[in-house]
Amino acid sequence: MTRKFLSLSILLSAFLLSFSSMSLAAGADSEEGGEDPTSFIMHHIKDSHEWHFFNVGHTHVTLPLPVIVYSGDRGLEFFNSKDFQNPDTHKFGEEYAHEGYFIDSHDHMGRVDNASFTDLSITKNVAMMLLVIVIVLTLTLSAAGHYKKHGAVAPKGAAAIVEPIVIFVRDEIAHSAIGPKYKKFVPYLLTLFFFIWIGNLVGLMPGAANLTGNIAVTATLAVLTFIIVNVNGNKDYWKHVFMTPGVPIPLLLVIVPVEIIGLFTKPFALMVRLFVAITAGHIVILAFIALVFIFQSYTIGVVSTLMVTFINLIELLVATIQAYVFTLFTAMYIGSAVAEHDHDEAH
Amino acid sequence: MDLILPSSGLIFWQLFAFLALLFILKKFAWKPMLAAIEERETSINNALKAAETARNEMANLKAENEKLLADARLERDIILKKAQDASVKMIDDAKNEAIKAGALMIENAKAVIETEKRAALAEVKTQVATLSLEVTEKLLRKNLSDDKSQKDLVDGFIKELKLN
Numbered sequence: 001m002t003r004k005f006l007s008l009s010i011l012l013s014a015f016l017l018s019f020s021s022m023s024l025a026a027g028a029d030s031e032e033g034g035e036d037p038t039s040f041i042m043h044h045i046k047d048s049h050e051w052h053f054f055n056v057g058h059t060h061v062t063l064p065l066p067v068i069v070y071s072g073d074r075g076l077e078f079f080n081s082k083d084f085q086n087p088d089t090h091k092f093g094e095e096y097a098h099e100g101y102f103i104d105s106h107d108h109m110g111r112v113d114n115a116s117f118t119d120l121s122i123t124k125n126v127a128m129m130l131l132v133i134v135i136v137l138t139l140t141l142s143a144a145g146h147y148k149k150h151g152a153v154a155p156k157g158a159a160a161i162v163e164p165i166v167i168f169v170r171d172e173i174a175h176s177a178i179g180p181k182y183k184k185f186v187p188y189l190l191t192l193f194f195f196i197w198i199g200n201l202v203g204l205m206p207g208a209a210n211l212t213g214n215i216a217v218t219a220t221l222a223v224l225t226f227i228i229v230n231v232n233g234n235k236d237y238w239k240h241v242f243m244t245p246g247v248p249i250p251l252l253l254v255i256v257p258v259e260i261i262g263l264f265t266k267p268f269a270l271m272v273r274l275f276v277a278i279t280a281g282h283i284v285i286l287a288f289i290a291l292v293f294i295f296q297s298y299t300i301g302v303v304s305t306l307m308v309t310f311i312n313l314i315e316l317l318v319a320t321i322q323a324y325v326f327t328l329f330t331a332m333y334i335g336s337a338v339a340e341h342d343h344d345e346a347h
Numbered sequence: 348m349d350l351i352l353p354s355s356g357l358i359f360w361q362l363f364a365f366l367a368l369l370f371i372l373k374k375f376a377w378k379p380m381l382a383a384i385e386e387r388e389t390s391i392n393n394a395l396k397a398a399e400t401a402r403n404e405m406a407n408l409k410a411e412n413e414k415l416l417a418d419a420r421l422e423r424d425i426i427l428k429k430a431q432d433a434s435v436k437m438i439d440d441a442k443n444e445a446i447k448a449g450a451l452m453i454e455n456a457k458a459v460i461e462t463e464k465r466a467a468l469a470e471v472k473t474q475v476a477t478l479s480l481e482v483t484e485k486l487l488r489k490n491l492s493d494d495k496s497q498k499d500l501v502d503g504f505i506k507e508l509k510l511n
Binding site for chain 2: 042045046047068106107118119120121122123125126129130133136137140141143144147148151152153154159162163166167170186187188190191194195214215216217219220221224275279
């Protein structure tokens, strides 16, 4: 169902995006300061060096964020994102270079002398990630505090919210997918679930960043899963990769490369699935909102608002489903790595 | 293209922050929470088991009680029956004794009566003899001058009568 919805939403958003650029090309929208819907949507979906909330008239309400740069020759440096932009339009550009660095109009950092450096800025997504972590910490630590204070009694307050999820992840995800050795992996799976889930939910708030729909975030999580799966892989698992049982030797020449590629496609699928699901949802919602500005009509406004509300409800569901799916697949990959089985059974 | 190119800064922060989150949560949230949940599950299981045992014990006790009650009832019945038998026997004995005593008394009475009867008869006979003698004397006074010889004769007759 989710997959169907996803493909539908991507189609719809593609349609809406092309539609809006068409109307722009026709010059229908010229008074909105030249911000076309595509860049409006992409601006919301992509990371940025400042956190832009909304405009009041021509005043931009933003949260300037720290810019942190590391380079071999200059060491670690800290700046304010405010120094890299036009104070009125809040636009970044190469012309607003500061101390040898600049942020270009695509929100990429650059160095005037073209030397190499690493951008470690607290971007919008990093700031939101910290916010998500604070929420997760508050929620789970106050839940844990309940048990510390009252012992092993019936849950109450935050514990009543967290405990059913903890039990669900432990029993329905970890235990059923990994098997008897599940206990070691429950903390990772729980952290993964809560981080993605809260990240997805906070991401739906107006003005929030598209954290879990960012490929860097999903890639990092997928790499962590990849490491955990392969570090814990037992003899059976590796034998299955390099000496797939029941396969004739000549065929191994084909099977082994496929199995090795398979090691990487699993986390790759995790990375892409979460990224696409969340980003597509955001694009659909933003596209419906963009329609209001394109048509500037009350009818479209009402219909768009209804649609946005409806899709937001679906996104609430998707937020939970994607957190569940990411955690479940991680557990299944771990399960396949630690399972002890004879190779007669079906895989 | 920007959208699918991960930025190094975000990867760094994500890795750093997520690992920090993982370690903090593992130590301060998941461990105590999972331990508490497990402890509670064990205690619930134990409580359920204890309740089951208690229920079984109760059932056993009840069965035992019923058995005791049945035993007691049986014993009571036996005692009652014994008592009844004893009383019946006592009544019978008493009756027999009474009958025997009665019979003895009747026998005694009969014997006494017999003796009395015999004495009376003897007396009556003596009396009759005396009377008849007197009558005879009176009659014979006129006929017999010797009173003495007459009387000896009669006595001889009476003795003869008694031997019968």
